[in-house]
Amino acid sequence: MKALSDIRITTALALVVLVGGGQLLPDWALFLMTIALAKGLVSLGIVMQMRAGLVSFGQGLFFCIGAYVSGLMANFTGVTDIFLLTALAVLACLAVGGAFGPLLANYRGIFFAMLSLSLSMILYGVLSKMNSLGGTDGLNVAAPTFAGYAPEGRDLSMTLYLYTVVIVVFIGAMLRTGFDSQHGLVSLAIRSNELRVEYLGASVRRTNAINYVISAVLGGIGGVITGLAIGHVDPEYAYWTTSGEFVFVAILAGYLSIPAVFVASIILELVRSFSNLYFPNTWQMVLGVFLLVIILALPNGLGSLFQRRREGGS
Amino acid sequence: MSDSSTGATPALETRGLMKSFGAVTAAHDITVSVPEKAVWSLIGTNGAGKTTFVNMVTGYLHPDEGTILFQGRDITRLGPREVTRAGICRSFQIPQLCSELTVLENMLVSLAIADPKPPSFFRKARESAAEDRAMQILKRFRIEEYRGRLMSELPAGVRKLLDIAMSMSGHPKVMLLDEPTSGVAAEEKFPIMDLVMEALAAENVTTLFVEHDMEIVTRYSDRVLAFYDGRIIADDAPGDVLNDPQVQRYVTGTLAPEATS
Numbered sequence: 001m002k003a004l005s006d007i008r009i010t011t012a013l014a015l016v017v018l019v020g021g022g023q024l025l026p027d028w029a030l031f032l033m034t035i036a037l038a039k040g041l042v043s044l045g046i047v048m049q050m051r052a053g054l055v056s057f058g059q060g061l062f063f064c065i066g067a068y069v070s071g072l073m074a075n076f077t078g079v080t081d082i083f084l085l086t087a088l089a090v091l092a093c094l095a096v097g098g099a100f101g102p103l104l105a106n107y108r109g110i111f112f113a114m115l116s117l118s119l120s121m122i123l124y125g126v127l128s129k130m131n132s133l134g135g136t137d138g139l140n141v142a143a144p145t146f147a148g149y150a151p152e153g154r155d156l157s158m159t160l161y162l163y164t165v166v167i168v169v170f171i172g173a174m175l176r177t178g179f180d181s182q183h184g185l186v187s188l189a190i191r192s193n194e195l196r197v198e199y200l201g202a203s204v205r206r207t208n209a210i211n212y213v214i215s216a217v218l219g220g221i222g223g224v225i226t227g228l229a230i231g232h233v234d235p236e237y238a239y240w241t242t243s244g245e246f247v248f249v250a251i252l253a254g255y256l257s258i259p260a261v262f263v264a265s266i267i268l269e270l271v272r273s274f275s276n277l278y279f280p281n282t283w284q285m286v287l288g289v290f291l292l293v294i295i296l297a298l299p300n301g302l303g304s305l306f307q308r309r310r311e312g313g314s
Numbered sequence: 315m316s317d318s319s320t321g322a323t324p325a326l327e328t329r330g331l332m333k334s335f336g337a338v339t340a341a342h343d344i345t346v347s348v349p350e351k352a353v354w355s356l357i358g359t360n361g362a363g364k365t366t367f368v369n370m371v372t373g374y375l376h377p378d379e380g381t382i383l384f385q386g387r388d389i390t391r392l393g394p395r396e397v398t399r400a401g402i403c404r405s406f407q408i409p410q411l412c413s414e415l416t417v418l419e420n421m422l423v424s425l426a427i428a429d430p431k432p433p434s435f436f437r438k439a440r441e442s443a444a445e446d447r448a449m450q451i452l453k454r455f456r457i458e459e460y461r462g463r464l465m466s467e468l469p470a471g472v473r474k475l476l477d478i479a480m481s482m483s484g485h486p487k488v489m490l491l492d493e494p495t496s497g498v499a500a501e502e503k504f505p506i507m508d509l510v511m512e513a514l515a516a517e518n519v520t521t522l523f524v525e526h527d528m529e530i531v532t533r534y535s536d537r538v539l540a541f542y543d544g545r546i547i548a549d550d551a552p553g554d555v556l557n558d559p560q561v562q563r564y565v566t567g568t569l570a571p572e573a574t575s
Contacts, residue, residue: 180440182426182433185415189423192412199372199410201398201484202427210435 011173014259018165027157031229032269034161037168038225039063040265043249044175045215045222050255051179052211053191054108058116059246061123062093062216064238066223068127071139071233082144082163082228089224090217097216105208108194120238127235138234141227164225171218172258178214179258187211248287252294254301264302323386325350325520326371326402326488331380333366333544340366341377342544348488353511353521355531355552358541358565364524365407367541368490372404373397384488403486407493407524409477411465417476418461421448424480455479455509471502478510482517489514491523495530503527507534528556528566540565 022030042063049056066089073079073088104115128136143156151159178184186207189197194204227233236242245268252264271290275283298304326348333341340363348354356364369375371382373394382390384400392400412420425444426433438444452458455475460468468476474494481489494510495503511534514521525531531538531552538555540548542564548555555561562568 177438178435180438181435182429182437182439183435185419185423185439186426186433188415189412189420192414193410195394196410196412196480197423197427198394199398199404200424200427200480201395202433203395206432 007173007176010176010259011169014169014172015165018169019162022158022161022165027154030157030161032273033266034157034164034229035226036266036269037164037262038222038229039246039269040249040262041168041171041222041225042219043246043253043265044171044258044261045218046246046250047253047255047258047261048175048178048187048215048218049208049211050250051184051191052187052208053194054112054208054211055247055250056116056212056215057113057240057243057247058118058120059215059219060238060240060243061116061120062097062219063223063226063242063246064120064123064127064233064235065089065092065096066220066225067227067233067237068133068139068223069220070144070224070227071141072133074142075139080142080145081148082146082160082224085144085224085228086167086221089220093216093220094213097213101209101212101216102205104212105205117240117243120243121240124235124238124240127238134234136235138232138236141231141233143231144228160225160229164229167221167225168262171221172262176258183207183210248291252291252301254298254303256300257303257306260301260303260306322349324348324383325352325385326522327383327386328367328371329381329383331367331370331377331382333370333375333377339544341370344380344544344546346539346546346549348520348522350520351518352537353514353535354523354537354539355535356522356524356539356541357526357528357531357555357561362541362565363544364541365492366544368404368492368522368524371397372402372490398484398486401484401487402490403481403484403488404490405474405478405481405492405494407496409473411473411476411480413465416462416464417452417457417468417472418445418448420465420476420480421451421483424483428484451479451483454513471498471506474498474506475509478513482513482519485517486519488520488522491521493524493526495525495527503530504533532556 022033025033042059046056046059069089069092070085073085079085100119104112107115127133133139144160146159146163186197186202190204190207197204223237249261249264249268252267253260271287272283275286279286294302324347328344328346331341331344344367356367358364366375370377373392373396376391381388384402387400389397389400412423415423422439422444425448426439449458449461452461457472457475460472465473478491478494491510495506498506507530535552538550538552539546540555540558540561547564548558548561556566
């Protein structure tokens with residue numbers, strides 16, 4: 001019961017801070033926060049898999065699918081309702097994740113990473129060659145509506161930010177419950193000793209497939225929000241460098257804490273924005289040095305600052 | 315299908331198991347019939363085929379030929395997970411524990427998996443009933459004081475006991491222990507075996523254990539299988555097997571090997 005109330009308190013606190021803080025943010029920061037939180041969801045999916053010892057280098061696949069759902073629906077059907085678009089992105093990613101998850105769950109280490117990357121690069125290649133879907137230029141995405149409400153200007157940015165905050169906090173609370181669940185503990189056991197888990201009678205493949213599908217859904221939600229926030233989608237969403245950024249955030253955050261993932265994502269967006277401003281040609285170098293320092297100082301990522309291992313096993 | 319002495323279905327039966335790794339024959343016509351609640355030991359020098367036998371029975375290796383029956387059911391082609399679910403568990407010569415988890419968390423993992431339903435995303439791993447059950451098992455093996463420790467902080471004997479305790483959380487019908495006292499301090503061997511055998515006997519578990527220490531073999535097993543070169547060269551009560559000249563020559567080393575011309 002204590003853990004449950006801890007989650008509720010953290011959830012309420014996160015909502016108050018993010019919603020309240022958002023009112024004070026200037027437009028550029030509101031946009032940056034929306035993007036960072038949405039992309040944080042995608043990285044959270046990688047963290048989910050990292051807890052079972054796998055790292056996906058192809059999370060851009062689902063990020064791109066989610067984003068293209070918003071672009072395609074707006075351009076070909078006129079649907080702009082964000083709730084409907086999010087639901088469709090979830091369904092699309094469930095279908096694709098459900099189709100490939102059981103296959104990829106047979107692989108480990110670099111093979112899993114490269115296979116997941118290859119899937120996202122196939123999508124990148126297909127989208128780049130399909131002129132009917134905008135080719136390499138991509139598609140513009142109409143501004144979203146919210147169950148009939150069609151805000152503009154600052155109101156639109158604020159409403160989209162609040163929508164993102166609610167989703168992030170809800171999913172964060174759900175995943176915290178999941179991390180503390182039987183499934184979550186078995187995932188950590190797989191990370192430590194896969195053979196032991198099989199000899200206890202659990203299916204490692206099943207656990208990895210479930211984690212993959214959940215991470216697919218998170219990728220899709222992150223993609224649809226990002227597509228709507230930027231107002232444009234293109235094949236770069238599935239490109240390997242995009243997937244690499246999600247891995248960067250996951251490594252920066254570590255697998256211990258959920259808030260750390262979003263903090264890491266915000267840090268990445270801030271470093272990217274300011275480095276782009278002040279060191280436009282060398283911003284990746286700044287990012288690399290930053291990651292190096294974090295790995296050396298905090299091998300378990302920023303999350304180890306948020307959550308130390310409990311002593312006494314209780 | 316039935317145990318010849320009692321007519322009952324054996325807990326575990328193997329018929330003509332064969333296994334080769336290239337030119338090396340690790341198992342040659344291994345046929346055994348283990349009755350319910352029996353405690354048998356497997357002895358032999360390194361490379362004699364004991365662990366290959368354990369690995370075949372527990373699904374890690376599949377025999378090239380032959381059949382493995384558990385309570386009359388053919389389990390020859392099942393993998394480790396299905397064999398465990400069927401009711402055959404094992405411990406390892408090198409304890410297979412989850413190094414990033416504490417002792418209590420290791421037990422919670424084994425209990426969550428032992429549940430007939432798959433581990434749930436919505437059921438807390440640390441709910442009080444599960445923790446109480448885990449603590450009961452840790453107390454039974456007298457390792458509850460280590461509950462919050464990580465594997466790297468545990469003595470060898472505690473690792474062995476935890477490995478066995480985790481295997482027992484699924485209430486197996488047959489347990490295979492691979493060298494349960496190897497790497498353990500001499501003075502800890504008998505206390506560890508006492509604890510393990512007491513726990514297994516309390517649940518009427520049919521037990522086979524691989525062992526090199528003949529004192530332990532004599533004290534705890536009611537039958538001994540002596541392996542040599544992938545074959546069973548003796549199969550009888552401990553006193554008879556240990557007095558067998560072939561066993562003394564090829565397993566215990568108390569007789570000099572026969573000279574070859």
